[in-house]
Amino acid sequence: MATATAPADFDVHKQDSLGLRVQHVLHANPVLGPLAVLVLAIIAFSIVNTRFFSAPNLSLVLAQVTVIATLALGQTMVILTAGIDLAAGIIAVFSGVLMAAFCTRAGMPGVLALILGFACGTAMGAINGFLVTRIKLPPFIVTLGTLTIFLSLNSVISNSETVRGSDMPDLMTWTGSTIPIGNFRLTYGSIIMLALFAYFYYALKQTAWGKHVYATGDDIEAARLAGIQTPRVLFSVYTVAGLLYAVGGWILIGRLASASPNVGTDYNLDSITAVVLGGTSLFGGRGSVIGTLIGALIVGVFRNGLQLGGVEVVWQGFAIGLLVLVAVSLDQWIRKVKT
Amino acid sequence: MTTSTGKHSATPVLQAKGLTKRYGRVVAINGSDLELYPGEILAVIGDNGAGKSSLIKALSGALVPDEGEIFLDGQQVQFRTPMDARTAGIETVYQTLAVAPGLDIADNLFLGREERRPGPLGSVFRMLDRKHMRSEAKRHMSELGVATLQNIGQAVESLSGGQRQAVAVARSAAFGSKVVILDEPTAALGVKEGNRVLQLIRDVRDRGLPVILISHNMPHVFEVADRIHIQRLGRRATVITPKSHSMSEAVAIMTGAAEPPPHTA
Numbered sequence A: 001m002a003t004a005t006a007p008a009d010f011d012v013h014k015q016d017s018l019g020l021r022v023q024h025v026l027h028a029n030p031v032l033g034p035l036a037v038l039v040l041a042i043i044a045f046s047i048v049n050t051r052f053f054s055a056p057n058l059s060l061v062l063a064q065v066t067v068i069a070t071l072a073l074g075q076t077m078v079i080l081t082a083g084i085d086l087a088a089g090i091i092a093v094f095s096g097v098l099m100a101a102f103c104t105r106a107g108m109p110g111v112l113a114l115i116l117g118f119a120c121g122t123a124m125g126a127i128n129g130f131l132v133t134r135i136k137l138p139p140f141i142v143t144l145g146t147l148t149i150f151l152s153l154n155s156v157i158s159n160s161e162t163v164r165g166s167d168m169p170d171l172m173t174w175t176g177s178t179i180p181i182g183n184f185r186l187t188y189g190s191i192i193m194l195a196l197f198a199y200f201y202y203a204l205k206q207t208a209w210g211k212h213v214y215a216t217g218d219d220i221e222a223a224r225l226a227g228i229q230t231p232r233v234l235f236s237v238y239t240v241a242g243l244l245y246a247v248g249g250w251i252l253i254g255r256l257a258s259a260s261p262n263v264g265t266d267y268n269l270d271s272i273t274a275v276v277l278g279g280t281s282l283f284g285g286r287g288s289v290i291g292t293l294i295g296a297l298i299v300g301v302f303r304n305g306l307q308l309g310g311v312e313v314v315w316q317g318f319a320i321g322l323l324v325l326v327a328v329s330l331d332q333w334i335r336k337v338k339t
Numbered sequence B: 001m002t003t004s005t006g007k008h009s010a011t012p013v014l015q016a017k018g019l020t021k022r023y024g025r026v027v028a029i030n031g032s033d034l035e036l037y038p039g040e041i042l043a044v045i046g047d048n049g050a051g052k053s054s055l056i057k058a059l060s061g062a063l064v065p066d067e068g069e070i071f072l073d074g075q076q077v078q079f080r081t082p083m084d085a086r087t088a089g090i091e092t093v094y095q096t097l098a099v100a101p102g103l104d105i106a107d108n109l110f111l112g113r114e115e116r117r118p119g120p121l122g123s124v125f126r127m128l129d130r131k132h133m134r135s136e137a138k139r140h141m142s143e144l145g146v147a148t149l150q151n152i153g154q155a156v157e158s159l160s161g162g163q164r165q166a167v168a169v170a171r172s173a174a175f176g177s178k179v180v181i182l183d184e185p186t187a188a189l190g191v192k193e194g195n196r197v198l199q200l201i202r203d204v205r206d207r208g209l210p211v212i213l214i215s216h217n218m219p220h221v222f223e224v225a226d227r228i229h230i231q232r233l234g235r236r237a238t239v240i241t242p243k244s245h246s247m248s249e250a251v252a253i254m255t256g257a258a259e260p261p262p263h264t265a
Helices: A018-028 A032-048 A055-080 A088-104 A110-133 A139-158 A170-176 A188-206 A208-218 A220-225 A230-256 A267-277 A289-308 A313-335 B052-059 B082-087 B105-109 B130-143 B161-175 B191-206 B218-224 B247-255
Strands: A178-181 A184-187 B014-023 B026-036 B041-046 B067-072 B075-077 B090-093 B179-183 B211-214 B227-232 B235-240
Touching (some): A055 A088, A055 A184, A055 A230, A088 A170, A188 A208, A289 A313, B026 B052, B052 B179, B191 B211
Parallel strands (some): B041 B211, B041 B227
Antiparallel strands (some): A178 A184, B014 B067
16 A cells, blocks of 8 residues: 555635736626626616616617527527627528518418427528538638528518518517506517526526536537537537527517518627627637626617717717727636636 | 556456557557556556557547457457447546636536436426535545645636646546546646645545556656556557666666566566
């Protein structure tokens, strides 16, 4: 027998400076930063314009962010795997256009059109997943290609025409109808969105699949060596994201009270903005869906608050762009954390 | 435990016979043998290109040899993937560590073999049994004497190189039922942390798991190894012990400057 074994103790270093401590707190709780921004923005805009913090206006903000938030939920999972999905917006819009075509031109009942629309969105996501995992192309290139293809198909199938909500079964525009809670009006679309966030919060935190999504994004080679079937994880993420985008497309029909082939095709960038503002790292493996919900709300609150504050639309984009740059810089700084 | 000198009479836990792997005209391993006996640390050393990593990859299922046989506890086995070797009880700690930096220690220990809650929470909702995994992780870490890692929920990226290595070694010791293979576990570490990892390796062996240690670090090899397998030109040149030969003699055999002696171990 070898000599008695002494415990292998490893040093734990102590942090001193305030900056490092802030860095550590943000590193451990990445949602705190975005949450602080959201709360400060709400307080600031409420002071600037008293109408901001009224129930009707807050209802409007939530209704406005619902579609982006739903898309951003799918985008979050893609970005957690260190990918990016440029096709998020077009998959949502195209799925909605297909749903409308199924019920108006094919005369299908609403439920069937809806389910088929979801299936189409899922299939579009699966195509992305297939190209990323089997052909092994970078997600940016894959989704840039499918974005262009889906855009083209979207124009062909819709004839670039909008289908009015009144021409479709009620189910298609149901997501836009509201339940009053006092003066606050909650849309069914928002309820669906919040339920999806709750579900995927659970799936990412409490299931093995969630752990594998994080591990794959963190270090794909390490995940593979640990026995995780990384292609399967990636494929599932892109496919599930496709389904979420299709649900977003349905909510968009309710919000617009029509199925338009033109509105929302640029939501891919808005969804990425929400994810990044929510503290999810573009380098993968770090972030949360709660952060994304907060990120989407930040965008909504800024747009609405600046509007009420009399800032022109063209400058709203300027402000949001600045926020994104600050968020990414913050992420880089947090990532440099060392013991 | 085996004695560190003298021939073995026990059945090897892991044995390779005449393993050969060719890549086109390049022969990576050329009829190499290897024996690992119960309760020992077998170091595998060799110059670059001697075929030691190909040999280890064949044993851990990461490559399929063209010729030769592998026996585990005397039974012939064939590994097509790393998963096959792992299922058979051979755990490998790769040089790249294979830990997910963003996940915590407990998550990393169970990465790829998570446990679900009993009952419908686990079967229907697929909920992880985090409490059980955490307490198990704590047990494994403290069994290996990794004392000061008080917070099992700490992200691995917040750990030092040695602590990360400890997590990876603990994982292999926790799940490896037959053999633990460590590929250059001290290569990226400082002196102090390197020594602690060597202690971990001894702890693993003393718990009854035989260890194959691949290392370039001669002082480390001579400090912990019971026997030293010297790989040269794609095959086993000889097996020595830290007592039978000096470090410079081992290096001479490794580089071809000296004739390999007959096996002394």
